[in-house]
Amino acid sequence: MVARILAAHMVCFAEFDDASQWKILHPYNKESSVKSEIVPFGILQFDETKTAEMIHILDNYGQYAPQDKDGKPLPFVLYCDGLSCERADGAQRARINGGDHWARLEMIEPAIQEWHRRLMFVQDTFDELFKFESHREKGTLYNIKQYFDHKGVSSNIMECFNKATELLHFATKGFTVVAAMELLGVQSVDATPDALPSTASDRRDFLMSLAADIVNMIYEKPNTMEILEDEPAQGDFQYCSCKMDIGGVMVYCSYTKCRKGQWFHIDCLGISLEDVPEGDWFCSEDCKSLKNSGKKKCKSAISDRFRDLKKEYAHRLLWRGLNDLARADAVSENDGTRMIRHWKFDLMEFYEKHHPKYFVYAHRLLTNVGGAVSERL
Template sequence: MTVRHQTRDRSNKMLNMVQSYAARDRIPSLHLSDRMPTPDDIMDISLRAYLPTNIDETLLRSEMTVMIKKTLRDNLEVFKDLKIESHIHHPYQLESSRKSVISDCTPLILLLHADGLSCERGNDAQSARINGSNAWTQLQGLRMSIQEWHKRQFLLQDAYDELYSGQCARDKGTLFHLKIFFNHRSVSSNVKNDFDHNEEFLDCCAQGYILLAAVHIMNIRDLDEKPMDMPSDENERQLYLDRVAYEIADSCFLSVVHVSNKAADVSNETEDTYDYCICKQEKPGQMMIYCDNKHCKKGTWFHLECLCMNEEDVPNGKWYCSPECKMPIHTYKQGKGNRKVVADALTDHKRDYALMVMWRGLNQRIRKDAIRENDGERMIRH
């Protein structure tokens, strides 16, 4: 039921009223302990337990592949007749698929997960109704459990803080540009104003980039075209779909091992590392020349000997070490000031941005699927 009313801060505000029922648990939980964890129990948990393991990485990669295959099957004409797993399996999916049984007898023990303030209000409500006429009016059976209620919102907000900016309105393919192009007026940088629209918009953009990656891998021009190397046998087509999905997942997946190796490489570097010139060696007494591109990634300062240059070859004006560094800095009007964009031929920023949108969108979609499928372990893991 939806009610609209006028307020000072917002002239048209929507309130959602929901009637709730207590349902019997379809999954047995009598083996679980009712003891609340203490601060000492939490302090005893090793920090390593909070870091993702190789098993977590393997599971996440598999879950991403399932979501990618579903996107390809739903949008590419050549895959629409294939039967694939539309949801991620978990041990209790059979029990979760059964119809709920509404409790109409004595109150059951019902956990209410909320933040600290909401749990405090729940306890106050039980205390205020302690003299009720029956168990229902006394709110018996309700057990407050502190848990972060807005996890999905915080993670989505983190994604928008990283990927959504009004300064990128002219950059094609960014979330802000796509919002304007498709006229998604409800999307904003503050996701709590309209969480559902912001979540759907990120999912839509992620699926769009997934399809673009598939079009590139399959070497086709549109979603209805059939690839030249598409097999006719159904089983081989299924393998073809798996191969495309695996390749897309690998392109946007940042491995934990990869990050660990990069961190190890950085930690192994000594403080005496010489970052100048192409030789990366300190040569006292050698004359050096400076590259006038402050974003130079090849050394900034260079020995004349390493460049096969003499002192007479040093120009009076600016000097650049390579054609990439000589590329001009493009400037265009942005509000009251100028925004400078430095051309960088060594990094494909648009590709990195697209991969990050895919990564964020797939993670958000996996979390949503876990809630829909009642997969508690996956809810915690993500």
């Protein structure tokens, strides 16, 4: 994706500005190149907020399901938004005791449409980076919107999805080119870097290496610390690895967010009190390292004053923008493998941004793809 952008906007890489060169092939390229036939089902006058009427909707769609030789329905995917998926699940639960596969609505597998997932991703991006207070700060998304007259863009992405993504992609491509110019040490898109190789094959390798450098520069490692430090689910006895109230002497792990039990029976540990040191004691090396990393917070807070916040903002915007470009490209190419890869990546996103419904459906989709449903589906 980065190489495509540079080839389209930098003169020194213009020879590679051919979309066919960057097409990512997948097993169903041939089938995907044929335009689908759109068959309208008409408008159903039912209220999906009511379970009984949602059942009628699924029954209506279910009549189009193909059958095997025994008359059993071959399930198909019903794409919808997160709320409609939830309502479809409710309708299927209401019919769980139906007499056959059709009555149990087993011919339908609700799934969140890719567009709705992208909508969520772009909305989260704008919630974080599109602020009116930053309209005077050069290079911010709001400033770019005003300077280049991107009309109709607001913070409510549902109302302006196409215009919002146009702005995001416009800014992303600009930031990508600026990053390349900085790494190459050139001042304009027309300049030729001194390090540019003389042969076409070497220039292409040079371009790919430059693209990789840009991605590595802005790559954001998923934040797993929040999940690691989450409180464990409440139960009858939360302590020790045995989770049993067996009495006896216990020792305390000095990492206050220990997920393994906090208090431990010395019998379960196979140690005696003499083995427990004075001062801090840790049940594992993980807890010890997490405790020690916490001691550095005061120092890091002081160093925050010296952070390059504008650079961090640019990297963040570039990372989010390239991610959305990659998602849009996967959908336009009908590349299921890449779409599934994005769903895996977004599990952390849904967790961090507090989208539990999408988090659950992402798990469900990945489980289905992993073998819970037929390969055909």
